[in-house]
Amino acid sequence: MAVIEVNNLMKHFGHTKAVDGISFNVEKGEIFGFLGPNGAGKTTTIRCFMDFIRPTGGSVRILGKDAQTDAVELKKSIGYLSGYVHLYGKWTGSEHIDFVRRLNGSHDRSKELCERLAFNPQLKSKQLSSGNRQKLGIILAFMTEPEVLILDEPTNALDPLLQQEVYKLLDEAAKRGATVFMSSHNLGEVDHVCSRVGIIRQGKMVTIENIHELKHKRIYTVRVKFTGTYDPNVFRKLGIEVDVPQGPQSEVIMKVKGDLDPLIKQLAAYTVHDIEIEHATLEEIFLEYYHA
């Protein structure tokens, strides 16, 4: 069952197409990673989800309701974390928590979350470090145990230990059936946490894939040591990126997208001293999409 349904979503600012007709679904209990370089349209998409900004075209449905017309009703079921946590400077953490509790009118687990994230709610927001601001943002997003979590860079400014705690919170949320939509720049985090990812570039969705399938994309890094001379252009003609080392170093690094067979056949024409073939890292795969 799709909890988030995005259909041909568009948001234009004058001539700038910040989001240009993206469509995808996020299923119940899924942790969906939303990736893209700065300015790709991630935050604009999230703002459309939250009805902060109105789409130029298309629609967003969350839990079967329209994100714009049913925004008030929907927000009872949504926990939101901004990419930069904005807080009232004169309020303490407790005052923020109390305010959210009163507006949502439901039970909350803020006390437990404060303990888990080692957050002191008695301090005024203006006294908080960026990490502590992020902790408070996470507490406000998770405290009502929402059915849907929309998180923009959830581990921003957190140290590795706290990042692990946030991963646990995400995992627990997914296990209890919550659906998580999160943007991130941290590929290790996406690899660790998400079950599916969407990659957005220049306002368009370039791919949506299962994280395991994505990691098994047929992109290889091949390191070859030749005995004797070789002609790199022969390999380039096969569409292979060839990095020829400077100086006496004999190892050549080739990046192969797709079938390895043509390369192997071409290598057979040379004397190869050593060869090492490895799958591209997730980061390299993302960079392929970013630079495509």
Added chain:
Amino acid sequence: MGTLILRYLKDRRVSTIVYCIATIALLWMYIAMYPTIQQQSATFTEAFKNYPEAVMKAMGIEMMDFSHLENFLAMEQFSIVWPIMVIFLVTAFASNALSREVEKGTMEIVLSRPVSRLKLFMSRYIAGIAVLIIFTLASTLMVAPLAAIHNLDYQFGNYLKTALVGFLFAWAVFSFAMLFSAIFSEKSKVAMVAGGTFIGMYVLKIVASLIERFEWLKYVSFFHYFDANETLIRGNVEVLPIVIFAVVALVCTVIGVVLFQKRDIAV
């Protein structure tokens, strides 16, 4: 909505209290000065006779008679100082209510919760009206205890009437500023546009009083309709100012709500 209103009033309580204390202090100063002024009334009247008529009109001074406290306060407090204080107060309040929250990004704390934009707008609006009522009452009805302290006679009914028209003036100014707060994402723009408009209105009123062929300009100035001489000295409340202020307030509020609901709030 109660949570939003009370929270916002709590956030603005210091500035509201400071403003009220300031206006009461000013009022007290004038009341304390009044017995001396009253004794020197003849001298002042003679001195003011030498003032050009245009200057007197521009300052809103109509009657150079200090035989009553109301005449003195109408001239010193309620013709210029009080409207200017109201403009500063409500423009600051209105620009903080919406624009500043968009500018600072704190609006997302509210809008990411089950709160409609209409409810948010109206909660800030009602909080603003509450502050206006407090300020108007403090700055007019406090005359009673202060005059009693100095054993002065006063026309309490006239202060009530001034409070009524003064509140309507403040309501119109506030609604006008809230309209711009609903449109702009920067607090400074609201202050600039709303504040600039009110200064412009004040200039128009002066121009209208000085140049006969531009007399019609007074009708586009709020300051023409808020006439402290009429309410405080003569105890008259005319219908036209009430209608004008109420219509301006309601129209600005409706337009503000509609535009606030339609706009993008890129927090």
